[in-house]
Amino acid sequence: MNLVRSELLKIRTTSTWWWLGIGALLSIALAFVFNAWVVNETLSGNGESLGVTGEQATPAAQAANLYTSGQYLGLMFVMLIGILMVTNEFFHQTATTTFLATPRRTSVILGKLVAASLLGFAFWLVTTVIDLAAGALFLSLNDHGTLLGEWTVHRALLFNLLAYAIWTVLGVGIGTLITNQLGAVITAAVLYLIGTQVVGLLFLLLANWLDTMSVIKWQVIWPAAASQIMISGGESEMTPAWWVGALVLVGYALLSGVAGVLITRRRDIS
Template sequence: MNLVRSELLKIRTTSTWWIFGLITLPLWGLTLLFNWLQTDALASGNLGDVPADQADQIQAVQSADSLAANLYTNGQFFGLLIVMLLGIIVVTSEFFHQTVTTTFLTVPHRTTVMMAKLVAAAVVAMLFWLVTTALNLVFGVLILNSVDVGTQFGSGTIWQAIGLNALAYLLWSVLGVGIGVLIRSQIGATVTGILLYLGGSIGAVAVLAVLASRYGDWINQLQVAVPSLASSLMVTGAEIPGSPPRWAGAAVLIAYAVVAGVIGVLTMRRRDIS
């Protein structure tokens, strides 16, 4: 417990947490504006001509549960990127500031140190989730009432989406720590993490769309294998026809986090530190 507090102190006494906080808030605001406009369009039904093969998907997205879940988990896309980068920095800052040798001389059990870093990154990720969720509940209610949808607080699906969003934040912090262990360079790990997250999302969507048009809609089921897309799938609120179920996204993301955490611990135990 003392080691976890020490790791949290390292984060709290540097500018890292508030810099990421300042980055998160405007990104959250921009996402909220986009989701507000999207919710208004979906609730009003002003979508123009909808292709027949997409009618079922659009109907699912227009459901009250889907609209509410989208607003109550607003900011997830950039929020997960931020907590992943925080997880990376929790590890790479030790190498950047050359304090890693002192850390392991003070606490020679490297597995214990890694577990403390994982817990500290998870705690910070949960704080980011808590703040954004509190804001989402306030502004989400206002937006939903403005389009006559209602808060949907009585729906268990909504609370499942919010809970799964918390799980996504937690797991992405673990993935960040794993990347930080594998790539010691702070700049290298940060750039790699951003490219994997953003490039993986955009690239996977484009590739899957091309393959689906050629080989059939079943290809869209493969989106669950992409971590960032699996995270989005977890908080859809309603099951989208043609897409994998929400639990599949959660299972895949848990698997990635477990693998990243185990590899991170084993790598830190065996790697020479100088």
């Protein structure tokens, strides 16, 4: 717990988390406006024109989407926090001091993983409270009810929490793999923002080539896509069941955590 507290202190006493927090709030505002428009159109019977069909067109599924607004960019921000928790040690040349103070490197990385997960929980809590307040007001004013009693909404909120925790863990894993701070941040951001779009396009082209839209379901192997699918309201022709996304994301988290520990234990720190 001393290691966890020290990691939280390192983040809390810098301005980094403020900037990332502001970015997360701005992403919520933009995403909420867009999702509110999609909800209004879908529940008015225009869902097919937006590509929203099947279980995803139900009021509960749309409410779940609204109550998790801002997840896409929010996950990137918590991933960057996880990266900075590791790369800051090398950027500010404090890695040697850290590992001399705590020779058990596994304990250091586990401390960073736990601290990262707690920060992910904090980001989730703040964003969820904002989404719940704004979403309940929007749905009530449009005579849809809050829909907060639906299991689909509860599941989306819980798995959104899991996504925030996992992406901070992924960030720590990336930081152990690429210790150069600028290189790690740029690589991760590009893969997340541009890589996700490229993967989606590739699967769409493959689906057209094979003349079957079910191929698009396989984009769940990409972690950013798995996060979105995990909190979706249900299965459709182009998206697998929510539990598939959850399993994929948990797998990435376990792989990232184990890799982070093994790499750090073998790395020469000088």
